Amino acid sequence: MQCCLIIDDAELVRGVASQFLERAGYMVIEAEDAQQALQTCTARMPDLILLDWQLPGMSAHEFLEGLRGLCPAGGPQILYMMTEFDIKDLTRAHAAGITDFLLKPFDRQTLTAKLDQFAQARLAST
Template sequence: MTKCLIVDDSATVRRIIRGMLEGFGFSCDEAADGQIALDYCRKGMPDFIMLDWNMPVMNGIEFLRHFNQEPKSKNPAVIFCTTESDSSFIQEALSEGASEYVMKPFDKEVIGLKLVQLGILDESAFEEAGA
């Protein structure tokens, strides 16, 4: 089963994203900040990461910079999910290695389409989930 790590300091946002992703058939784990996420990835790499920008302890960009320096058995896609809409934030995220970028608030269809574009979600599974 494809595994996702959801990284966001809001338990409510993590719960909403988890519901969307589990609806597509993914297994999900959660982290409340970048440091917890980094520790998680050192123990076992997820298939993809849904990453918030603004978090305490270690924000999303700091996580990505540290994550890129870690030895990895696989290179998971990283999707930034944030309220930061300035093009400089988007450019920074992509230049640091993010695979995609989605603006909050988003819905299941937006997430599903991004996952299809990245090859993480099969188009037939997307359609089956009714997004």
């Protein structure tokens, strides 16, 4: 079973995303900040990360740098969750290693479509 780590300081977002992902067959782990998420990744690297763009304490970009230190070659697919489209931030996030982005609020259909894209890309690369 694939594992997904949801990193968001909003409990509601984590809860809704968890429900969607569990229905899609993922085992879900939640973290409310980037520091907690890095500790989780050190213990068990997830297959997929849903990463909020604004986190308390450590920024999403600092998290991505820390994650790169844990898995310099490859690593999990990262879906960057944004509340507003900011091309500069998105470009910086892509350079730091995100796979794709998702605008919040999102619904099950939108998230499922992204997961399907990830699955197809994974199959195409094997």
